[in-house]
Amino acid sequence: MANQNVKIVTLxxxxxDVSAQQGQTIMQVAREAGIYIPYMCHVEGLxxxxxxxxxxxxxxxxxxxxxxxxxxxxxxxxxxTNNERLRKYRQMIVEMMFAERNHVCAVCxxxxxxxxxxxxxxxxxxxxxxxYLHPKLPFDASHERFILDHDRCxxxxxxVRVCDEIEGAHTWDVRGRGTESRVIIDLxxxxxxxxxxxxxxxxxxxxxxGALAEKGRATAEMTKKRQFLPYLTxxxxxxxx
Amino acid sequence: MxxxxxxxxxxxxxxxxxxFRHTIRVCVAAGCLSAGSDxxxxxxxxxxxxRGLKHTCQVKGVGCLGLxxxxxxxxxxxxxxxxxxxxxxGGIIDRLGDRPAERLYLSAEMPFFARQQKIVLExxxxxxxxxxxxxxxxxxxxxxxxxxxxxxxAEVIREVTESGLRGRGGAGYPTGLKWxxxxxxxxxxxxxxxCNADEGDPGAFMDRSVLExxxxxxxxxxxxAGYAVGANRGFIYVxxxxxxxxxxxxxxxxxxxxxGLLGNEIGGTTFDFSIAVRLGAGAFVxxxxxxxxASIEGKRGQPRxxxxxxxxxxxxxxxxxxxxxxxxxxxxxxxxxGGAWFAAIGTEKSKGTKVFALAGDVQNTGLVEVPMGLTLRxxxxxxxxxxxxGGRFKAVQTGGPSGGCVPEQYLDMPVDYESLTKLGSIxxxxxxxxxxxxxxxxxxxxxxxxxCMTESCGKxxxxxxxxxxxxxxxxxxxxxxxxxxxxxxxxDLCDMVRNTSLCGLGQSxxxxxxxxxxxxxxxxxxxxxxRTCPAGKCEMVADPEKEVA
Numbered sequence: 001m002a003n004q005n006v007k008i009v010t011l012x013x014x015x016x017d018v019s020a021q022q023g024q025t026i027m028q029v030a031r032e033a034g035i036y037i038p039y040m041c042h043v044e045g046l047x048x049x050x051x052x053x054x055x056x057x058x059x060x061x062x063x064x065x066x067x068x069x070x071x072x073x074x075x076x077x078x079x080x081t082n083n084e085r086l087r088k089y090r091q092m093i094v095e096m097m098f099a100e101r102n103h104v105c106a107v108c109x110x111x112x113x114x115x116x117x118x119x120x121x122x123x124x125x126x127x128x129x130x131x132y133l134h135p136k137l138p139f140d141a142s143h144e145r146f147i148l149d150h151d152r153c154x155x156x157x158x159x160v161r162v163c164d165e166i167e168g169a170h171t172w173d174v175r176g177r178g179t180e181s182r183v184i185i186d187l188x189x190x191x192x193x194x195x196x197x198x199x200x201x202x203x204x205x206x207x208x209x210g211a212l213a214e215k216g217r218a219t220a221e222m223t224k225k226r227q228f229l230p231y232l233t234x235x236x237x238x239x240x241x
Numbered sequence: 242m243x244x245x246x247x248x249x250x251x252x253x254x255x256x257x258x259x260x261f262r263h264t265i266r267v268c269v270a271a272g273c274l275s276a277g278s279d280x281x282x283x284x285x286x287x288x289x290x291x292r293g294l295k296h297t298c299q300v301k302g303v304g305c306l307g308l309x310x311x312x313x314x315x316x317x318x319x320x321x322x323x324x325x326x327x328x329x330x331g332g333i334i335d336r337l338g339d340r341p342a343e344r345l346y347l348s349a350e351m352p353f354f355a356r357q358q359k360i361v362l363e364x365x366x367x368x369x370x371x372x373x374x375x376x377x378x379x380x381x382x383x384x385x386x387x388x389x390x391x392x393x394x395a396e397v398i399r400e401v402t403e404s405g406l407r408g409r410g411g412a413g414y415p416t417g418l419k420w421x422x423x424x425x426x427x428x429x430x431x432x433x434x435x436c437n438a439d440e441g442d443p444g445a446f447m448d449r450s451v452l453e454x455x456x457x458x459x460x461x462x463x464x465x466a467g468y469a470v471g472a473n474r475g476f477i478y479v480x481x482x483x484x485x486x487x488x489x490x491x492x493x494x495x496x497x498x499x500x501g502l503l504g505n506e507i508g509g510t511t512f513d514f515s516i517a518v519r520l521g522a523g524a525f526v527x528x529x530x531x532x533x534x535a536s537i538e539g540k541r542g543q544p545r546x547x548x549x550x551x552x553x554x555x556x557x558x559x560x561x562x563x564x565x566x567x568x569x570x571x572x573x574x575x576x577x578x579g580g581a582w583f584a585a586i587g588t589e590k591s592k593g594t595k596v597f598a599l600a601g602d603v604q605n606t607g608l609v610e611v612p613m614g615l616t617l618r619x620x621x622x623x624x625x626x627x628x629x630x631g632g633r634f635k636a637v638q639t640g641g642p643s644g645g646c647v648p649e650q651y652l653d654m655p656v657d658y659e660s661l662t663k664l665g666s667i668x669x670x671x672x673x674x675x676x677x678x679x680x681x682x683x684x685x686x687x688x689x690x691x692x693c694m695t696e697s698c699g700k701x702x703x704x705x706x707x708x709x710x711x712x713x714x715x716x717x718x719x720x721x722x723x724x725x726x727x728x729x730x731x732x733d734l735c736d737m738v739r740n741t742s743l744c745g746l747g748q749s750x751x752x753x754x755x756x757x758x759x760x761x762x763x764x765x766x767x768x769x770x771x772r773t774c775p776a777g778k779c780e781m782v783a784d785p786e787k788e789v790a
Contacts, residue, residue: 050546051701053741065740070546092737096706129730130710157700174541174699177524179709181699 011077026068026079027055038090038119040097041156043206045060045229046165052097052156052236054090054119057081065089079201087123094120094141095128100179101135102151103209109222110210116154133179140185142192145215146204148183153211156182166232171197202228242501243509244386247377254378261299263337266316266366270453271485272446272607277326278313284327285315288334298337301375304454306366309607316366321347321354324737352623353605358586361570361593362610365454370489373496378458382497384576384742385461386508388468392576397469398424399421401572403580405592410437410528410565411640411669412745413591413658417561422552423470426560432472433556434463435537435563437481438486439521442641443692445672447596448566452486452609455570456493460516462569465576467514470562475516478533482523490520525642525696530563531554532698537556543698544744565670567596591657595671601638602677604629611656618652621675632666632677636760640669642689643749644695645756647681649710665756667749680728680775681778682761683768687715689753697746704747711754718765721772721781722788728769732758 007022013030020029025048030037040052050067057068060078068081080086097103097116105111137150160172160183171194175184198240204212205224213222242250258264267273267282285300311323317333322345325333332342338737340346349355349680359365361680368375388397398588402417424434436459440448452459479487494516497503519537524531527542534556536542555561559755571593575583584592591613600606611620621627621637628634636646645666647654652687658668676685679684694708714731717723735751735758742748758765774781778789782788 049700050743053701053703053743056741067546089737089741092733093702093741096702096710099710100706127260130734131713133706133709154702155705176699177526178694178697178699178705181705190533 009075011080020073045233048162099130108210109213109217111220115208142190152209158206162202254374265300266303268306270305272309273312276312284330288330304365305450382571400580404575404583409567423562428560433561434475436473436477441525442672444600447671462572473513475594480521526698597673601674603675614655635678638674640667641672648760681776682757686754686757693750701743703741719779
């Protein structure tokens with residue numbers, strides 16, 4: 001495994017000197033250093049898309065905020081992951097996620113095990129200032145083992161990526177634009193009628209909220225297992241090497 | 242075709258044209274066509290034929306003559322005729338060589354024509370866009386063959402850099418710098434050149450006109466770019482809503498290929514360059530470069546974070562040069578006349594000219610090209626002829642949904658990248674919408690926000706939800722339902738969406754709101770505190786208590 005060509009860089013994150021391999025992202029290095037950066041669309045083992053914007057950080061000398069999940073470290077980089085401005089933006093982003101669809105924690109299968117809930121608590125989001133958009137959305141229970149509840153979906157597209165990149169089925173995709181965007185099965189059909197879905201359940205387990213869940217779970221009963229992902233990713237990397 | 246053969250063909254065509262004593266040019270770009278200019282052209286041709294003037298007077302279809310508001314527009318030798326109908330044909334031929342009838346006559350001396358300076362549009366309204374011979378007679382493709390035979394790629398880039406040309410798509414990135422970055426990138430043998438013709442700003446039609454009026458100019462610019470950066474494949478991404486532009490572009494590519502000016506071994510050199518047209522399916526966000534490239538690759542048209550920039554990893558992961566239509570349209574004259582010539586036009590930091598689509602509450606709507614540094618007042622009042630029907634000027638909106646509104650007190654600011662940015666607007670691609678005092682600025686901001694909301698691709702949260710929230714707040718304001726807290730929230734959202742969105746669409750979506758808040762805050766307050774619309778445009782809800790509940 002030892003790779004002679006790996007270059008090592010040093011950088012500063014929140015005043016802390018850290019070392020990293022070139023090619024690592026700010027997110028990875030921060031995690032190793034025990035620095036928490038909130039995220040929602042990122043999940044270890046899948047490609048990063050920089051879409052939820054929760055992991056935006058300040059990098060000295062850069063005019064714009066950069067997503068920690070897609071930005072690679074560089075020698076001498078000075079990164080700030082947490083200050084008043086970033087906290088304010090992150091709080092508003094979480095508020096917007098809640099306001100976009102119908103997130104009612106009290107009756108959600110994922111209550112207590114929900115990543116959106118956890119991030120909101122960590123960021124100190126106690127209430128939502130903006131009006132809820134309350135869209136009318138369908139519910140798909142046509143699959144024999146799983147349910148899809150658009151009311152809880154935050155469009156992080158983890159399901160789309162895990163299905164494409166790990167399972168190789170590409171059952172999931174996204175249709176529509178803006179707030180009309182919606183995750184879809186195959187050609188926008190009921191899940192139960194999908195011919196590409198293998199029923200592996202990876203999408204359910206990477207879903208951060210209660211949008212994808214197993215059938216037969218009552219309120220607060222849906223816990224997700226995500227350990228398979230890093231394991232599968234590492235196994236594949238070794239195979240290819 | 243070698244340079245000598247090209248010059249030979251140009252001379253032959255010029256000789257042929259010089260044989261005509263009179264030339265009647267009929268605009269056959271989309272604006273005048275929709276007003277029936279094809280029938281006018283047919284009537285004029287029939288009249289010429291019937292009188293046996295076929296060998297002394299030529300009637301040709303040409304690109305945009307500029308003053309779209311009085312189409313169909315034709316030019317009889319050097320005089321313009323407006324609102325021409327097929328019935329006018331006889332009278333026009335009667336007076337050949339004389340001044341046209343007073344009802345039709347428009348002097349070429351009027352400020353609208355006289356104050357323009359044409360580089361990009363030098364052939365628009367002069368040549369037949371469907372004939373390559375006409376373009377060649379107007380020195381077309383000389384720059385390409387000259388560059389291929391006499392210049393190294395580095396020299397071409399040096400010339401473009403020296404010209405000071407900046408990207409005409411809106412952001413104003415130095416073109417020479419972009420070219421040299423792509424030229425230095427290692428593509429492992431494959432690089433691409435893309436022309437962004439996905440013009441989508443409401444009220445903007447510069448790129449469409451250039452493609453309809455002078456498609457070969459864009460092709461020549463792209464081929465020169467391909468030579469300079471080391472790419473042999475080009476794509477033109479043009480929106481499907483421009484059928485005429487697409488048709489002419491495709492015809493032009495075929496003609497150029499047949500003439501040996503595109504394809505393999507261009508001009509007898511070892512340089513190969515081919516161009517394919519790709520159609521956009523109507524998504525505004527596909528004008529963003531990374532979304533555009535995803536769309537060409539057949540993927541969902543969504544942007545991705547940069548870096549890596551297209552110059553390093555673009556189309557199919559290869560180094561890609563992506564420029565706007567108008568940028569490419571400037572290249573041939575720069576190579577022909579030299580970078581220094583171009584750099585002498587315009588202001589210190591903004592060189593050359595800019596094409597604007599003048600629209601809204603203004604006398605002369607149409608397409609204009611002016612040197613950078615002209616004041617907004619000159620463009621709106623002198624060239625544009627001011628507000629019709631004795632109305633009062635209120636603001637001019639530049640840059641489309643990413644731009645802002647400039648009020649009267651800044652009308653004497655020069656039109657260049659830096660000045661417009663300082664005013665809270667942007668140069669943008671060239672849409673310029675003039676508004677009279679009948680326009681409600683909150684309503685204008687709401688209009689543009691609705692546009693951004695429906696055009697947001699939905700990938701990142703701030704743009705997807707933020708624009709919807711801002712649109713909701715603006716709607717509340719225009720209905721007289723908003724409170725002071727709503728205004729505060731609107732301002733917070735502007736700041737957040739601008740700084741956290743993934744691509745330019747979201748980052749600039751708050752601009753119409755922030756610029757109107759900056760210059761017309763009293764109008765917002767009148768809606769909120771006074772529950773009245775100063776312009777009399779918005780209808781207030783009669784009973785706010787009921788509505789809120």
